[in-house]
Amino acid sequence: MRFGYSIIPKNFTWDAYRVILHSPQTLLQSYFVTIATTVVGSIVGMWVTTSYAYAISRKDYRFRSFLAFFIFFTMLFHGGMVPSYILMVKWLGLKNTALALILPYLISGWFVMLMKGFLQTIPEAVIESAKIDGAGELRIFAQIVLPISKPALATLGLFFALQYWNDWWLTLLYVEHDNLMKLQYLLIRVLKNMEYLNSAEAIEYGLVKPGMLVPSLSARMAMCILAAGPMLLVFPLFQKYFVQGLTVGSVKG
Amino acid sequence: MKKNAGLSMLALPGFLLIIVFNYLPLYGLLLPFKSYRYNLGIWNSPWVGFDNFGFLFNGDVLYRVLRNTILYNMTFIVLGTTLSVVVALLLYELSRRFVRAYQTILFIPYFISWVVAGFAFRSLFDMEYGVINRFLVSLGEEPILWYSDPKYWPYIIVIAAVWKGLGYSSVIYYAALMGIDSEYYDAAKIDGASKIRQAFSISVPMIKPIIIMLVILQIGSICYSDFGLFYNVTLNSSLLYSTTDVIDTFVYRSLIDLGDIGMASAAGFFQSIVGFCLVLVTNTIVKKINPENSLF
Secondary structure, eight states: OOGGGGGSOGGGHHHHHHHHHTOOHHHHHHHHHHHHHHHHHHHHHHHHHHHHHHHHHOTTOTTHHHHHHHHHHHHHOOOOHHHHHHIIIIISOOTTSGGGGTGGGSOOHHHHHHHHHHHTTSOHHHHHHHHHTTOOHHHHIIIIIHHHTHHHHHHHHHHHHHHHHTOOHHHHHHOOOGGGOOHHHHHHHHHHHHHHHTSHHHHHTTSSOTTOOOOOHHHHHHHHHHHHHHHHHHHHHHHHHHHHHHOOOOOOO | OHHHHHHHHHHHHHHHHHIIIIIGGGGGGGGGGBOOOTTTHHHHSOBOTTHHHHHHHHSTHHHHHHHHHHHHHHHIIIIIHHHHHHHHHHHHHSOHHHHHHHHHHHHGGGGSOHHHHHHHHHHHHOTTTOHHHHHHHHTTOOOOOGGGOGGGHHHHHHHHHHHHHHHHHHHHHHHHHHTSOHHHHHHHHHTTOOHHHHIIIIIHHHHHHHHHHHHHHHHHTTTOOOHHIIIIITTTOGGGHHHHOOHHHHHHIIIIISOOHHHHHHHHHHHHHHHHHHHHHHHHHHHHHOGGGOOO
16 A cells, blocks of 8 residues: 555545445535634634734834734744644644644734735824724724725635635644544545545455446546535635735835 | 733734744754653653754655755746746736636636645546546557656646646736836837836836745745645655655655654754745845845
């Protein structure tokens, strides 16, 4: 057997077959996990990213340059995969939890810089006048800044949704339970298991009788459509905001 | 003071997340110098000096993995940047009506995960059912065993990476082009400059800062690869490792399949340090040439 296959539990072989043809539970469950992590992750991520970016976009904020450098540095230097793995599994104890599928992607340097570039284009007069009317920072942010940032928020939201929807890496690293498996990872497993069912060994060991129908290429294609489809349907709805929202502006540290 | 407190409250959640997920792991940079025992933790595990690096540098895997990572990334930087700028310039010249249609087509690959993309490539290159092999057979040629012959993969990997990333990066440059004051073009037109001349004398110089910024960031991650690309598109086939194994897939195998934390963390350490030094060097060079364009 090839090298990478060892990470896949052997007892799953038949489940893969069942997923498509017989029992939809695994598929439905992973749809649920994917949708839930996408919704929660995108909303929380947008809030965290935008509020941080807003603070460092304000020229009159005292800690502006420190916080800007604080996030910028993460784009240049990071600990790598192994320390992150130990952090998640050992220090935070997040193995096999839904949080492991959400927390690591909530904030990233690039998204903060994109948002900061956009938020900097908001005229200071708008914020000044709200302040004169006696509004607090939180109120200004929620009631004035967010509503006029819709194009940027739409872009950011799409990026977040995409990131969470397409993620399989976090599942690969941190999740072993079937009931927390994301769609993309399920797809990897299904594809690999079918490979196995099609192999000579499977016939030799009687897992598959000669002439038995293993899901065809078209069945596998159907899985791919299930995994990719929703994102492709969402994209056109957001597209008109895209170029507007992607204007990067000044990204200096 | 009250003003600062309000903004600090807004920044706080992000700040905490950055500390936990970006700065705490830096402590793990000690790992390569330790013989890590799960029960002892990082600090209490015994020091071993550079042993983990020795193991890493002695293996013949290192040469292969390093060469692949750097050559692929250099190709992506040069080819990817050039193509994205060209596509952005073309989009800019198109009438606004069709821009959206082209953007949609360019962006679709970006919205597909590497898992699905890997499968799309599989349907092209499958030994028996793949489109290409069927075509070869229908011409009376021998089918090619794509997934066991490493020599084709440098091309396939580059095509896959460009195909998937082109839409996104070209839209970033397109957005930058949209920000250029149209008076420059009007003036150039009066002087009789051709479209090509305008592109080279106005468009490219105007978006140069963002091109340089993105290139510096890419140079900083020259030791990192898109794991999804190298894992899914190649189906993680060990027969192809000579041309498809990169540092990230190697670290992943060392950690998950072999449980070799020492070697995996030594390789990770190498990526972080080398990447950071490259950013500093590139940035210093850019700063020497033109301080305006440097990243920091």
